[in-house]
Amino acid sequence: xxxxxxxxCEADHPELEFANAGEAHIVRPREMSNMSDEDFEAxxxxxxxxxxxxxxxxxxxxxxxxxxxxLRHTVSDTFLKVYKAGEARPSNDEIAKLIK
Amino acid sequence: MAKSPKATRVLPNQDHLTSNAFVTLxxxxxxxxxxxxxxxxxxxxxxxxxxxDLPAKPSTSKSKSGVVALWLGPDxxxxxxxxxxxxxxxxxxxxxxxxxxxxxxxxxxxxxxGSGAQATLNSSCPRDLSQATFPxxxxxxxxxxxxxxxxxxxxxxxxxxxxxxxxxxYVWGLLVSGAQDANL
Ligand SMILES: [Zn+2]
Numbered sequence: 251x252x253x254x255x256x257x258x259c260e261a262d263h264p265e266l267e268f269a270n271a272g273e274a275h276i277v278r279p280r281e282m283s284n285m286s287d288e289d290f291e292a293x294x295x296x297x298x299x300x301x302x303x304x305x306x307x308x309x310x311x312x313x314x315x316x317x318x319x320x321l322r323h324t325v326s327d328t329f330l331k332v333y334k335a336g337e338a339r340p341s342n343d344e345i346a347k348l349i350k
Numbered sequence: 351m352a353k354s355p356k357a358t359r360v361l362p363n364q365d366h367l368t369s370n371a372f373v374t375l376x377x378x379x380x381x382x383x384x385x386x387x388x389x390x391x392x393x394x395x396x397x398x399x400x401x402x403d404l405p406a407k408p409s410t411s412k413s414k415s416g417v418v419a420l421w422l423g424p425d426x427x428x429x430x431x432x433x434x435x436x437x438x439x440x441x442x443x444x445x446x447x448x449x450x451x452x453x454x455x456x457x458x459x460x461x462x463x464g465s466g467a468q469a470t471l472n473s474s475c476p477r478d479l480s481q482a483t484f485p486x487x488x489x490x491x492x493x494x495x496x497x498x499x500x501x502x503x504x505x506x507x508x509x510x511x512x513x514x515x516x517x518x519x520y521v522w523g524l525l526v527s528g529a530q531d532a533n534l
Contacts, residue, residue, distance in 0.1 A: 313490065315423045
């Protein structure tokens with residue numbers, strides 16, 4: 251079983267307690283009604299699907315209940331980093347260092 | 351005028367009790383329970399109602415004079431007491447920065463004890479319940495099979511398993527079969 255580190259519980263817990271909640275750092279615009287259909291589609295439906303590092307939201311749903319963000323490698327399923335909701339997206343340099 | 355009938359409260363797991371050489375499973379007595387969500391200031395205000403500070407460290411508990419507070423999340427606790435189950439722990443005066451909800455009858459609990467207690471729980475709970483990672487006093491929301499539960503270690507070989515009332519028969523079934531496995 252995969253163990254996932256929860257930044258709020260400060261411990262590794264079994265994957266069965268967690269739920270993936272989609273891509274992280276999607277910016278929802280304040281004025282959606284002013285968007286073109288193309289921009290809305292891109293924001294609302296189109297997601298990255300990288301072979302490599304994916305930036306994701308996760309929720310410790312059967313634990314502390316908190317949402318947090320994680321960098322997960324989609325090939326190896328390794329969690330490279332987890333950080334609390336609201337913290338800055340890691341820079342591309344930092345991500346590159348993590349996969350080395 | 352006719353006397354109004356008094357409702358009798360029945361625990362969903364009232365008669366649940368079984369044991370073998372390694373583990374005893376039994377229904378916990380009725381308890382009053384509060385689900386508390388609070389900001390740091392709200393938590394400090396609520397603490398005055400119970401007379402002790404809420405646990406601040408993840409997965410830890412605190413208790414005083416029969417009232418137990420379990421850390422469930424950075425802003426969430428469960429507070430319960432078995433001493434006066436009919437008396438709600440709901441504070442009389444509310445505070446803007448916390449939300450205290452009486453869940454006394456939403457939850458019910460089992461006590462799992464004996465040298466096979468940990469093995470019984472681990473038959474359907476994926477958590478590491480060794481004493482190094484889950485010592486006496488530790489608590490956490492987790493899962494038992496498909497049911498969400500709160501585990502609270504009250505002794506080296508004793509756990510309290512809180513579950514939703516409607517999940518009690520399912521949780522009991524898992525515990526009984528886990529206890530059989532622990533007896534092998
Ligand atoms: Zn957590």
